[in-house]
Amino acid sequence: MAALQSPETGTVALRRPAFLANPGSGGWQRAGETLRRSVAAIPGSLYGEGREPEAIARAIREFQSSSADALVIAGGDGTVQAVLTALAAGDWRPPLALVPCGTTNMTALDLGVKEHPEKVMHRLADAFSGGASLDLRTRAALHVADGSGRRCGMFFGAGLVPAGVRYFGRRLRRPGRTGEARPGVALLRYLGGLLVGRAGPPTRARIREDGTAILEGEYTVILASTLDRLLLGFRPYWGREDAPVHFTAVRASPRQVWRRLPGILRGKGVPPHAAGDYHSRNLHRLEIWLDGEYVLDGEIYPASGDVPLSIEPVPFRFIHA
DSSP: OOOOOOOOOSEEEOOOEEEEEOTTSTTHHHHHHHHHHHHHTSTTOEEEEOSSHHHHHHHHHHHHHTTOSEEEEEEOHHHHHHHHHHHHTSSOOOOEEEEEOSSOOHHHHHTTOOSOHHHHHHHHHHHHHHTOEEEEEEEEEEEEEETTEEEEESEEEEETHHHHHHHIIIIIOOTTOOSSHHHHHHHHHHHHHHHHTOSOOOEEEEEEETTTEEEEEEEEEEEEESOSOOGGGOOOOOOOSSOSEEEEEEESSOTTHHHHHHHHHTTOOOOGGGTTTEEEEEESOEEEEESEEEEETTEEEEEOTTSOEEEEEEEEEEEEO
């Protein structure tokens, strides 16, 4: 990946926001009309919609040509991933604001956006209309390159994670339902499977950390994220290194999993003698040779054991309103 300049963090007044909505997002049916009216009330604002990555990328190109100075994303984690991917492939890097309209909104929650989408949008509309100064905070996303393409997101998972995502989509996902409860149930269901040894077959992987240390074997869970907080407030990372990518790997058939799991989910980690089964570090770069599939922000992609997945951070600016 070509080197990317780190965007500055500070305070800025923004007057020509572009608003990108995913009408297929879980919360759009309830909040969509209110959000459209809020956008229409902002002088000079732009509006576009997109459900699929291609339509989202096309809308972003149109916003750039119209000289928008900010991008507001109304959708969930999958929509944010599509936007970050499109932006990373180009040369436009506007400040981003999130309106949490998705079935899952881990990224928005980790950035402190916890209110209903209507309230978030009203606050942004007031700030844009009045020319108020907005705080910008730089946060890293994951840039993931595999043999088929390059994508950006906030949460990478392999091992049992793709099966958990499928279980949620098949059994628990409901149109119009948002929040952490249902995806959290899917997560707990698969954690329960891990505890009783029914989480499915392990994933074979070879992992290189920051270009040097090598891990190899069968893994039940492989996680990498730039988010500090996951579903239900879990923080399954306990590395102490000064690096932006949190990485955790749990080997197949880990010992004393009943005893270790509460500390793992709270970011407390494990004692040194258990580090062989439960591994966590903060890193600048990962390379993973993976047999099977991986998840990036709720979307499932195939992986080839012959081509490594390259994972490294890329900075974006987010509006804190």
